[in-house]
Amino acid sequence: MKLARHGRRSWLLSTWLLALAGPGLAFGASPKTATKPSTAATSAARPSPGDEAMPTETEIQQALQKAHQAFRGTKEGKNADYIPYLATVNPNLFGLALVTVEGKVYTVGDATSTFPIESLSKPFTLARLMEEVGAKRVEDKIGVDATGQPFNSIVAIEMNKDHRAGNPLVNAGAITSVSMIPAASSEDRWKKISDNFNDFAGADLPVNEEVYKSETATNTRNQSISALLDSYKVLGSPREQALDLYTRQCSVSVTATQLATMGATLANGGVNPITGKKVISPDTARRTLALMATNGLYENTGEWLYQAGVPAKSGVGGGIVAVVPGRYAIAAFSPPLDKAGNSVRSQRAISQVVNSLGDNLYAATPGTGSQQGTGGAGRDMKQKNPPSP
Numbered sequence: 001m002k003l004a005r006h007g008r009r010s011w012l013l014s015t016w017l018l019a020l021a022g023p024g025l026a027f028g029a030s031p032k033t034a035t036k037p038s039t040a041a042t043s044a045a046r047p048s049p050g051d052e053a054m055p056t057e058t059e060i061q062q063a064l065q066k067a068h069q070a071f072r073g074t075k076e077g078k079n080a081d082y083i084p085y086l087a088t089v090n091p092n093l094f095g096l097a098l099v100t101v102e103g104k105v106y107t108v109g110d111a112t113s114t115f116p117i118e119s120l121s122k123p124f125t126l127a128r129l130m131e132e133v134g135a136k137r138v139e140d141k142i143g144v145d146a147t148g149q150p151f152n153s154i155v156a157i158e159m160n161k162d163h164r165a166g167n168p169l170v171n172a173g174a175i176t177s178v179s180m181i182p183a184a185s186s187e188d189r190w191k192k193i194s195d196n197f198n199d200f201a202g203a204d205l206p207v208n209e210e211v212y213k214s215e216t217a218t219n220t221r222n223q224s225i226s227a228l229l230d231s232y233k234v235l236g237s238p239r240e241q242a243l244d245l246y247t248r249q250c251s252v253s254v255t256a257t258q259l260a261t262m263g264a265t266l267a268n269g270g271v272n273p274i275t276g277k278k279v280i281s282p283d284t285a286r287r288t289l290a291l292m293a294t295n296g297l298y299e300n301t302g303e304w305l306y307q308a309g310v311p312a313k314s315g316v317g318g319g320i321v322a323v324v325p326g327r328y329a330i331a332a333f334s335p336p337l338d339k340a341g342n343s344v345r346s347q348r349a350i351s352q353v354v355n356s357l358g359d360n361l362y363a364a365t366p367g368t369g370s371q372q373g374t375g376g377a378g379r380d381m382k383q384k385n386p387p388s389p
Contacts, residue, residue, distance in 0.1 A: 054100065054102075054327065054328075055357050055358075057104070057106070059357070060098060060106050060357065061106050061108075063352075063353045063356045063357055064096045064098060064106055064107070064108040064353060065108050066352070066356070067096060067348075067349040067350075067352045067353045067356075068094065068095075068096055068108045068109045068349065070348075070349070070352065071094070071345045071348050071349050071352075072094050072109070072345070074336075074344060074345050074348070076336065076338070076344045077336030077337050077338050077343070077344035077345075078091070078336050078337065079091055079318075079335045079336060079337070080316040080317075080335075080337055080341070082218065083211075083214055083215055083218060083316070084214045084217075084218065085116070085208075085210055085211045085214040085215075086116070086211075086316065086317060086335070089115065089317075089318070089335045090335070091334075091335050091336050093110045093113050093115075093318075093333065093334065093335060094109050094110055094332075094333070094334040094345055094349075095107070095108070095109040095110035095111035095112070095113055095255075095256040095332065095333045095334075096108050096109055096111060096256060096330065096331070096332045096349055096350075096353070097111040097255075097256040097257040097259070097260040097330070097331050097332075098260055098328055098329070098330040098331075098353070099257070099260040099261050099263070099264035099273065099274070099328060099329055100264065100273065100327065100328040101264060101267055101268040101273050101326065101327060101328060102273060103273040103274050105257060105260075105261075105274075107256070107257055110256070110333065111255060111256040111257045111333075112255050112256075112257060113255060113256075113333065114208075114253040114254065114255055115253070115254065115255075115317045115318055115319060115333055115335070116208055116211045116250065116251055116252070116253065116254075116315070116317040117197075117205070117249075117250065117251075117252045117253070117254045117259070117315060117317065117319065118250045118315030118316045118317040118319070119151060119169070119171075119174070119250070119313070119314065119315040119316060119341075120254070120259060120313055120314070120315035120317070120319050120320075120321060121174075121197070121249045121250055121252060121315075122168065122169045122173075122174045122177070122313065123168075123169065123266075123288050123291065123292055123296075123313050124196060124197060124200050124262060125174065125177050125178060125181070125193055125196065125249060126138070126168045126169070126174075126177050126288060126291070127196075127266075127270075127279075127280045127284050127285070127288045128181065128192065128193065128196040128280070129168075129177050129180055129181055130280075130284045130287060130288070131280050131281065131284055132181060132182050132192075133180060133182065135283070135284070135287050137180075138168065138177075138180075141176065141180065141234070141236075142166070142167070142168050142173050142176050142177065143166040143167055143168075143173070144167065144168070144290075144291060144294075145166060145167060145294075146167060146294045146295040146301065151169075151170050151171055151298045151341060156170065156172065167291070167294075167295045168291060169291055169292070169295045169296060169313065170295070170298070171221075171222055171225055171246075172225050172228075172229060174246060175222065175225060175226050175229065175235070175242050175243060175246045176229060176234055176235060176236070176242075178193065178242050178245045178246045178249065179235040179236040179237040179241075179242035180236035180237075181193060181236075186237075186241045186244070186245065189237070189241075189245060190245055190248065193245065193249055194249075194252075196279070197249075197252060197262075199272065199275075199277060199279045200261070200262040200265050200272065200279055201254065201258040201259075201261050201262050202258075202261050202272050202274040202275040202277075203258055203261075205252045205253060205254055205258065206252070206253055207248055207251050207252055207253070208251050208252070208253045209251075211250075211251040211253075212247060212248055212251035215247050215250060215251060216244075216247055219243070219247055222243060222246070222247070223243065226239045226242060226243040226246075227239065250315075254319070255333075256319065256331045256332060256333045257331070259319055259321050259331035259333075260321065260329050260330060260331035261273070261274055261329075262321065262329070263321040263322070263323045263329025263330070263331060264323075264328060264329040265279055265280075265285075265329075266285050266288060266289055266323050266325075266329065267323045267324060267325055267326060267327060267328055267329050268285075268326075269282040269285050269286075269326075270282055270284060270285040286325070289311045289323055289325060290311070292311035292312060292313050292323070293305065293310075293311040293312075296311060296312045296313040296314065297312060297313075297314050297320075297340065297342050297347075298314075298340050298341065298342070299340055300338070300340040300342055304342075304347065304351075305362070307347075307351045308322060308347075308350060308351040308354050308355070308360065309354065309355075309359075309360035309361045309362040309363060310322045310323060310324055310354055310359065310360065310361055311323050311325075312350070314341065314342040314343065314346070314347075316337060316341045317333075317335070318333050318334050318335035318336070318337065318343045318346065319331060319332070319333045319343065319346065320332050320342065320343055320346040320347060320350060322350045322354060324354065324359045324361075327359065330350050330353055330354065332345065332346035332349050332350050333346065334346050334349075
């Protein structure tokens, strides 16, 4: 019965809210083993399998296909043109990938096409930083509140009473994060950042040198941001080094499938569901997701949560990754962006899939009770109010 199958979301919502309230409450104990991806998601805080039945493989694949078909003809948005390389990318590319915490992979469209990771790099480097120096130091040196400003804002730094970036997921915060990674040299710092990406993705993610050169030649805005941070003595390493490493990490190539695997590692409490490797702690994973929920799509994050109801992060390369904690991550790639720098097709497609599978964390069906969750309320809501192509 469909209602019973999808009637499990109240546990997920309460788990996620507990995660925001206090450390260690959402993901509970660490996975029992890091060598068996199929059991890596098991933790003391999770209910019995009968209370959290996943949609069938057919339902997941059909949800992806329907979303891809619904939005592949969307003409809204345009490629980022302030980075010359991105302006030349085929705007018709469009792919979706979903990876579960059991390590199952589903794709449709251009899910294996590579694109620059750009700002999608931010939460993963942030997670590594929290593992290295602790979450308290990140909060003290950068801040964790949404800025309400565009991702490349300088105003937010000036408005902050301590002249901090305010949030690790805007450019100023990400440059600061890179500068704070403990290392003896720039090369050692980059190795930590790069190895971390590879661990999250379960694959070697190369730097696109053409993108790196293109961004280095045109990153005047980030030069200004890093100079301002440096003037307030916020950075943890020399300004030029921090800016260069930030530019390099944004130039890493990724596919929608690899990005979904990175997100699924967060969904799985820090364990890569494909490789079984523990990348970060459950506490770091839940803190990272909390920041994605509050500032992942910049000034449009509120609208995103209103529509999709799950933590997500975007990048101006056209990618978005969204995470349903304890269940799966879904990634999409489509170059045309809205005015806030978020992929138009990717937003709409992911929102439709999440709601059609009943995984909107804020959806609930009246009268179902805590044991029944949303009863697929997100799915029903989407069917009643389908998005405009």
